[in-house]
Amino acid sequence: MSDADVPDVLVLRKGTHGTPIEQYADALRDRLPDHSVELARTPAEEREAIRTARFTTGMTLEDDLLDVAENIDVFACAYAGTGHLPLDSLEKRGIAVTNASGVHGPNIGEHVIGAILQFTRRFHVGARRQRRREWRHYKAYELHGSTVTIVGLGAIGTAVCKRLEPFGVETIGVRYTPEKGGPTDEVVGFEGDAFDDALARTDYLVLACPLTEMTRGLIDADAFVTMDPETVLVNVARGPVVDTDALVDALRSSWIRGASLDVTDPEPLPESHPLWTFENVQITPHNAGHTPKYYDRLADIVAENVRRFDDGDVDDLENQVLP
Structure with a gap:
């Protein structure tokens, strides 16, 4: 040539x-x-x-x-x-x-907001009752005044934070170098008491971090126990950031309110996997990036x-x- x-x-x-x-x-x-x-x-x-x-x-x-x-x-x-x-x-x-x-900032940011609002207003419960043609009220939540923790403050985490601003929430960011600050109200590191304290105060935990040695298995059984039982997990990062067995146990034991999973471990999620069976789990096939x-x-x-x-x-x- x-x-x-x-x-x-x-x-x-x-x-x-x-x-x-x-x-x-x-x-x-x-x-x-x-x-x-x-x-x-x-x-x-x-x-x-x-x-x-x-x-x-x-x-x-x-x-x-x-x-x-x-x-x-x-x-x-x-x-x-x-x-x-x-x-x-x-x-x-x-x-x-x-x-x-x-x-991916705009589209994944919108995906996260949609997942949070689904669990806040419990649209999945309303959809289930609509399918049954059942007119029966159910309890809902309010996003205003909640605490949203965003793990990873790259382009996606920043986009999520920006889209949360009109909702009147408190935001906590988690990054490797918390001294750099960020777009959230508060910034902490991945390790130590500050991270555990953030988990304990969190209503919605958004995972938007890369998969590294530090983040692999970051959300494990101990993390789920630390969270409030009303916490909702939203994972748009990578499946292995969450210990899947611990997540299943947490859902079965009502340690958390629910989970929105765009990524899983393993992925694709096998048809026989128990995560498919929970009514308080939203699963999308690694689709937030589309x-x-x-x-x-x-x-x-x-x-x-x-x-x-x-x-x-x-x-x-x-x-x-x-x-």
Whole structure:
């Protein structure tokens, strides 16, 4: 392939959320009219095009594909998480890596608010009685004056906090470096008495943190015992942040009021799993991230980084993860 044939941006073939990857390539072309954007639609096209491409973007980058990428300088990951990438290999080769942080803020923020309001006004109880054609009143709650604890104050946690502002709630944020503060009324760390105290005061616990050694199993049996029995858990992070067995025990023992789970451990949740059977558990199939605007928001970030790359600012890219 001659230099004239090398695309300015190479888009790999894997899409997400059931939306054709062609929409992502088209969104990049709209934002970069003076650049060539190539979509590699087959494995053979990927292997051929990535040999010379300098700026590549996609959901995944497998080792075997990376091995044939001779000139790659930047990989723009189309997911917010990058744990699935061969980061050691990318770092060893000095390849800059960016992610899609911020793309999910509005849609996941709305998902969390919807889950909280469902349990506050107990719409699931109303829906059950409607199916039975049963006109019978039931008790509800009020969100105003509640305490919402948000674990993880990245783009998603910040979006949740912003959308809670009109509801008159107290917010507690949990982050690795609480001294940095945040958009919540109070900020604590992941460990120690302050975190336990936050759990004890929480009405709605929102998990929006990455899965790390520290957060794996963070919400365990001890955490459920510490929570008030009226607490509702909302998990839009990763399934293993919650100890699933402990969650089942907590629901069976009425240690918490309910749970909204967009992620589970294991995932997908087996048909025989007891979590399906609880009337006070809302399960969505890792769907909070779905939005028709995903590729547009992603293209905004990646197109800006293409411009910075053109200007030689390879060490000052938006959402840069490596180096």
